[in-house]
Amino acid sequence: AEDAAGMTHSLHAGKVVNLPSVGLFADGAAVKTVGQETFRLCSRLVDEMVTVTTDEICQAIKIGFNDTRCVLEPAGALAIAGVRRYCEIKGLLGHSLVALTSGANVDFDRLRFVSERADDRETLMAVQISEVPGTFSELYKTIAPRYVTEFSYRYKKADRADVILSFQTPAAKDKKEDIQELIEALAKKGFIATNLANNEMAKVHARHLAGGRAPEVQHEQLVSFEFPNNPGELGEFLQKLSGRFNVSLWHYRNHGDDIGRCLVGLQVPPDQEDEFHQFLDDLGYDHVHENENLVYHQFLL
Structure with a gap:
């Protein structure tokens, strides 16, 4: 998420960066300081990072539900939001891409916000x-x-x-x-x-x-x-x-x-x-x- 992009900033800096604060909407993926071992592996294996907004995460939850009838938590839907943003950045059409989703720890208070912000039309x-x-x-x-x-x-x-x-x-x-x-x-x-x-x-x-x-x-x-x-x-x-x-x-x-x-x-x-x-x-x-x-x-x- 854009407001909790600790790994993105760390990879750009070439070292672990401590964020002063993080947004907690996608709380399952929000940390001020990424782990040293996680950073080491991502530095070797990750080609590129993509960040997404809260609204894009809400839209991804809706897309996941429409496709599977399962309600993902915000952190669980990050991959879907990331794939959509990546396709927009690269102008990709007609490709098959895979988004690995996980997590359904969501309550009705959170769903109220998601439903309000999920309609990208x-x-x-x-x-x-x-x-x-x-x-x-x-x-x-x-x-x-x-x-x-x-x-x-x-x-x-x-x-x-x-x-x-x-x-x-x-x-x-x-x-x-x-x-x-x-x-x-x-x-x-x-x-x-x-x-x-x-x-x-x-x-x-x-x-x-x-x-x-x-x-x-x-x-x-x-x-x-x-x-x-x-x-x-x-x-x-x-x-x-x-x-x-x-x-x-x-x-x-x-x-x-x-x-x-x-x-x-x-x-x-x-x-x-x-x-x-x-x-x-x-x-x-x-x-x-x-x-x-x-x-x-x-x-x-």
């Missing part, structure tokens, strides 16, 4: 849009037919809004090309997009903190919805909503469940409350009004 992105009714739906249409897996937004200013979203690149397309195509397509619609795929703070923290308080928002109705988590269902939800009420809050994350869960804030002036309740009835989704929820008042207003 998923991209995290920040998009700045205008605060105009219907713009949210237009953003989704521009991203389609890509599969949106995350959508978070909170009203902040009267003229613009910032959205954090995740989407999956279709399997048949190159990921880097697809991201660039989408950024250009969004720019043509007046959206400013930033790729956060390599932004560790965004992936670990900001995606969960996006939003916050909106004391200036008026006539907000906060509703949590449950709907069938079918392909395109989120887009249909936005289409039904488009232009009827201004969206002041939106939070959706696909967790692989058969039910999609979405928290939505809508600005509903008093003279539109009857229309709003009729809209909810016509929508047909299970929903709960959250305006009296303690968390809403503590963290979102």
